[in-house]
Structure formats: C-alpha cells, structure tokens
Amino acid sequence: MTADQVAPEGPVTAGSIADAVRAVPGVAFLRPGLSALLRASARTAPARTDRTAPGVRLGHGAAGRVVSAEVxxxxxxxxxAVDVTRAVRAAVRGAARPGDTGTTAMPVTVTVTGIV
Structure with a gap:
C-alpha cells in the first residue's frame, strides 16, 4: 500500500491481504494449500469468505490483531525473486497494519513455490 492510498476500513482479513499481494508486480498468483485443492476437487467447497484465502495464513494475537503472516x-x-518477495512482505505489512509506523516489524514469511 502506498502513502496515497486510503487504508481499508474494518478488520484485516486474509482476503484483503491476498488482494494486496496480487497487486504486487511479478506475482502471478497465490498458491492454494493442499486443503483448498482437496475441497475444490470434492466440489463441496464452502463459499469463500474474507477470513480465508488460498496461499495466505494469518496468526492472530489475543486482541484479534494480525501478528504474523505466511504467504x-x-x-x-x-x-x-528477492525483489518480489520484499515487495510482497511490504504489501502484507501495509495491509495488515495500515498507518502503523511502529519500529517493530510483523514477521511475514514469503515462500516462492514456482515460476511461470
């Protein structure tokens, strides 16, 4: 998220973080985990909610605030890859803590699973 963009209203969700990651130049797509692939193949997948997104896992603190992310x-x-992962890490932190200028950085793990 750049300085000229408005921070999203409401709670931070995996869906909002996934949207921020997809906007990073060089990202082709988020890789869904095995459980998402199995649900899709069974055709019984529940409707996508903003609390989940393929390829994004969030860790929450006691107050419900996002404290870590894996993408x-x-x-x-x-x-x-190094440039894209740095940009993804910054996008995740910006989406998870809009307007937060604290010196402590939220741990964000970015894994590149392929190149297309």
Whole structure:
C-alpha cells in the first residue's frame, strides 16, 4: 500500500491481504494449500469468505490483531525473486497494519513455490 492510498476500513482479513499481494508486480498468483485443492476437487467447497484465502495464513494475537503472516506465491518469469518477495512482505505489512509506523516489524514469511 502506498502513502496515497486510503487504508481499508474494518478488520484485516486474509482476503484483503491476498488482494494486496496480487497487486504486487511479478506475482502471478497465490498458491492454494493442499486443503483448498482437496475441497475444490470434492466440489463441496464452502463459499469463500474474507477470513480465508488460498496461499495466505494469518496468526492472530489475543486482541484479534494480525501478528504474523505466511504467504505462498508463484512468480512471473523475468522478475527477481528477492525483489518480489520484499515487495510482497511490504504489501502484507501495509495491509495488515495500515498507518502503523511502529519500529517493530510483523514477521511475514514469503515462500516462492514456482515460476511461470
């Protein structure tokens, strides 16, 4: 999220973080986990809610605030993985804590699972 964008209203969700990650140049898509793939193949998948998103796992603190995030992405060929993962990490932190200028950084793990 850049300084000229308005912070989203309401609680932070995996869906809002997934949207921020998808907007990063070089990200092809988020990689769904095995459980999401199995649900999709069974055709009994529940409707997607904002609390879950394929490829995004959030850790919550006692007050419900997002305290950590794990993101799995597939990159577009021709982009340096180190640059894209840094941008993804910044996008996740910006989406999880809009307007937070604290010095403590939220742990964000970004895993590149493929290149297309």
């Amino acid at each position: 799995e992405v597939v990159l577009h060929r021709g982009h340096r």
